[in-house]
Structure formats: C-alpha cells, structure tokens
Amino acid sequence: MGTLYEDIVECGGEIFGEEHLATLRECVQCGKCTGGCPSGRNTAFRTRKLMQMALVDMREEIFNAPELWFCSTCYTCYERCPKGVKVTDIIRTIRNLAAKEGHMSVPHRMIGVYVMKTGHAVPLGPAQMELRKAVGLDEMAPTAQKYKDQLEQVQTIFRTTGYDAMIDFDWDTMNLKGMDKGGKK
Amino acid sequence: MSEEEGTKEYAYFLGCITPNRYPGIEAATKRILKEFGIETKEMMGASCCPAPGVFGSFDMHTWLPVAARNLAIAEEMDLEIVVTCNGCYGSLQEADHLLRENPKLKEKTNEILGKFGREFKGTTKVNHSIVVLHDFIGLDRLKEKITKPMNDVNVAVHYGCHFLKPREVRGHGSSETPYILEDLVKVTGAKDVDYKDKLMCCGAGGGNRTADSVQSLEWMRQKLVSAIEVGCDCMVHPCAFCHLQLDRGQEEMNKAFGTDFNFPILFATQFLGLAMGLSEKECGLDIQTTTMPEKLLK
Ligand code: SF4
Ligand code: SF4
Numbered sequence: 001m002g003t004l005y006e007d008i009v010e011c012g013g014e015i016f017g018e019e020h021l022a023t024l025r026e027c028v029q030c031g032k033c034t035g036g037c038p039s040g041r042n043t044a045f046r047t048r049k050l051m052q053m054a055l056v057d058m059r060e061e062i063f064n065a066p067e068l069w070f071c072s073t074c075y076t077c078y079e080r081c082p083k084g085v086k087v088t089d090i091i092r093t094i095r096n097l098a099a100k101e102g103h104m105s106v107p108h109r110m111i112g113v114y115v116m117k118t119g120h121a122v123p124l125g126p127a128q129m130e131l132r133k134a135v136g137l138d139e140m141a142p143t144a145q146k147y148k149d150q151l152e153q154v155q156t157i158f159r160t161t162g163y164d165a166m167i168d169f170d171w172d173t174m175n176l177k178g179m180d181k182g183g184k185k
Numbered sequence: 186m187s188e189e190e191g192t193k194e195y196a197y198f199l200g201c202i203t204p205n206r207y208p209g210i211e212a213a214t215k216r217i218l219k220e221f222g223i224e225t226k227e228m229m230g231a232s233c234c235p236a237p238g239v240f241g242s243f244d245m246h247t248w249l250p251v252a253a254r255n256l257a258i259a260e261e262m263d264l265e266i267v268v269t270c271n272g273c274y275g276s277l278q279e280a281d282h283l284l285r286e287n288p289k290l291k292e293k294t295n296e297i298l299g300k301f302g303r304e305f306k307g308t309t310k311v312n313h314s315i316v317v318l319h320d321f322i323g324l325d326r327l328k329e330k331i332t333k334p335m336n337d338v339n340v341a342v343h344y345g346c347h348f349l350k351p352r353e354v355r356g357h358g359s360s361e362t363p364y365i366l367e368d369l370v371k372v373t374g375a376k377d378v379d380y381k382d383k384l385m386c387c388g389a390g391g392g393n394r395t396a397d398s399v400q401s402l403e404w405m406r407q408k409l410v411s412a413i414e415v416g417c418d419c420m421v422h423p424c425a426f427c428h429l430q431l432d433r434g435q436e437e438m439n440k441a442f443g444t445d446f447n448f449p450i451l452f453a454t455q456f457l458g459l460a461m462g463l464s465e466k467e468c469g470l471d472i473q474t475t476t477m478p479e480k481l482l483k
Contacts, residue, residue: 071391073391076386135209154251
C-alpha cells in the first residue's frame, strides 16, 4: 500500500492509463467542480475538498465518510475542470479502493448479489412478465436470466476477479454471508 | 449518413431496466425502428451492462470483463449494437473504447472471457437509439411519418449524464449545448422549452439512489419543479435508468415529501411513437407510474 495518490494511479491506471489518474496532481483547488456539482447542492459532499483530501493522503477520513457515495458520476466536474483533472474517474477509483477495504454498504453489496444470481442488477419477476405481455413482447427476453449456461459465464467472471469474496457472497445460499441469520449491517 | 451506408440490422442490447421494468421502451423502440426498415435482433445471453457508475465504482476489474462479454455477443452476431439506456451506452461504449486503446487490457480481459470460449475483438460499434434516429434515419424521414403532430405540447428535454459525457468517449459535441434530443422533439411539432435544471442529473446514478434514496429524489424534485415552473407538459429523455428514477421515483417522492407530482415521463421513442400514431398501449405508457394527459394522446 502506498499513499492514496499512488494507489489511485496504480488501481485506476490499469484501466484508464496512469496519466489519466495522475491528473489529480494538477488540481489547483479552484472549486469549479464543487460549483457545478448536483450533489454539492444537496449534500455535504464537496468535490474540491475530496480532491484535496486525496492529495494529502486522508485515506481513512475519505473511506469512512458516507458522502463518498453521494456522487452520481454525472461527469459535470470532469467536463468543466479547467485543469483537466479526470475527477469522476478519480472518484470511481477511490471508491474501488474503499470497497476493496470493506467500505461497502449492504444495499450496494446486494446489487452484486442480484447480478450473480440472475445476471441482472434489476431482475425480471412474475409481475413484470405480465407487463411485457401487455405490450406484445415475449414474457422473458433471451437474456442471461433465461439461460443457465449464459448466467454461469457471468458468475465465472465474478469468481475470477474475486468480486464474490469482496462482498462476502455465499455461493451456497446465493446471498451475502450471514443474511439468512438476520443479516449484517 | 444515408440509408445505404449504415446497417439495417442491429443487435439490441436490452440491459436490465428496459426489459425488466419498462418493456414499453423496448416495444416502442422496436416498433419505430421497424417502421424505417430496421430490424432489432435479440442478444442471446446478454447480462447487465454492468452499470458504469455502480460496478465501475465497486470494482472496475469486474465491470470491464462483464461489459466485454456483452460486446463479444454482438461481435459474434456480426452486428452493431443499439441501446435504450444511458447506463448501457456508458458501460458498453466506454469498455469498447478502453479495450481498443489498450492491448494489454484487452489481453487480460480475454483471458477471463476465454474461460468460456468468448473473445473481445473490437469489431462492433455501440450506438444509442436516439443517434440511430437522428443520424441514421434522419430528421427528414422521421418527419414524413409524423401523423399526430405535437403542436401545442411543451417539452422539457432531459439528457441524463452518460449520453453526453465524457465527451471524449461519447463524441456528441458539447455537453453544455446539446441538440440531438431537441431536434427529435421539434420534428414532432412540439416545442423544446429551456429550463433552469435542464442539464442536471436525475440523481439516480453512481449508486447514489441506493446510498440514500430520499436525498437522490430531492435532486429529481428540483429538476421537475424547474421544468414545471416554465410550463412544460412532459419530459422526454433517452435513458431507461433515468426513466426508473423520474417515473417510479415520483411515487416514492410523493410518499417521502408529501407532494402530489404526476409529471409525464416519456422515453424518446415513446414520445415519437405517439407522434407517429402508435397508441398509448403500444408504447407501454399505460403501464407506468406517471399518466399521460389528453394533450399527448389526441
Ligand atoms: S475544478 Fe479541477 S482544478 Fe478546480 S478544484 Fe475541482 S478538480 Fe481541482
Ligand atoms: S460527477 Fe460526482 S462529483 Fe462530479 S459533479 Fe457529478 S455528482 Fe458531483
């Protein structure tokens, strides 16, 4: 583990290229990102402050603040930053690092559960099959939810990358570990 | 682009919300494209895109191969992709872009896909349905099919975020002065009305809705109020995920805030569908939360 900045560049760099994340260094704390942020208008989340905290290595403070999850990834800051800081991708990378260290809420973990169980974050149920028929469509589209072998391919990806372990997924119950015993917080 | 230059068949990447919550979007899109001789083919075994702001926020190393698998399905069909959700557009187009740019990333991703005999090659293209309408079919041909002009209807256009941004990946020009949806609205005879929070996010993305739904509904409330204040009759947008927030979210918002909103929300092809003479039922507008006023149906 290096500084938070180093970890951001390394983790996000594999996907976006290191220069993309290294734009964080260019931040001059002008506040334009905060100014246009729909979250900043409604919550305690402050984009400029987050960039500063990341640069001065306030890892625990960032990871433990619920505000980290109040960015909708709208890319307004990303497009408007006068210094070309790739703000939204930096935020997504910080969240990846936080999730890896266990800072992930149960509702957020559950999204992964749905995908591992059905192939879809928003699965199809009996009521929606009726809606499909009402507009003249087949009751089930031929997606991963319909075909077991296709779903298994999606599950293979989650196993290979270790996403299952990251969210404490239990393949026996097809749910988060401990959820059958009253759940976890 | 002329009709001859492009594809007449697309692999329709459905994602989750379109087929599993708002099949009206799927039905209206298929019906309209068919009107112009475009066939949409099903993508057998396609999964969640997976959501760019959600899985991209949790683990990009899982997000990427899942998206790549979906792209590979379309490649096997030898077709370009069409989508009806900005989330799907965001994920698939971004993944395609990243994998084409970075051979090492592609190799690593294909190691995973190889476990079940698939491969990302970089031979498909991800198109948004509104771009197919605007650029491939074109405004002139759309205009010819408008049988029920929306002459006295004031429309608030909502883009959602991942259709326009990041610009370097999307390629639809300025994210501050967009024009594609406006053109599609105006071709029906309706008025495209500017409003204060036009470019504001619906509030749902990036796991924000899951993190704190009431807080995320407040963003939407502000957006709707700013459209209603200037006399808009409805909102037209290109994103199934925004549709979930803007439509179903109004019911949740009314409960949470004690309000009484019923502001009509239409996906672009549902709005065009009505203007082209499709019924409310054919567009699935009778099976959603917000209801359509007479003005839109006559
Ligand atoms: S707009 Fe860019 S330079 Fe200004 S504070 Fe935000 S990230 Fe830093
Ligand atoms: S991407 Fe996130 S931080 Fe940037 S403006 Fe949008 S909500 Fe705010």
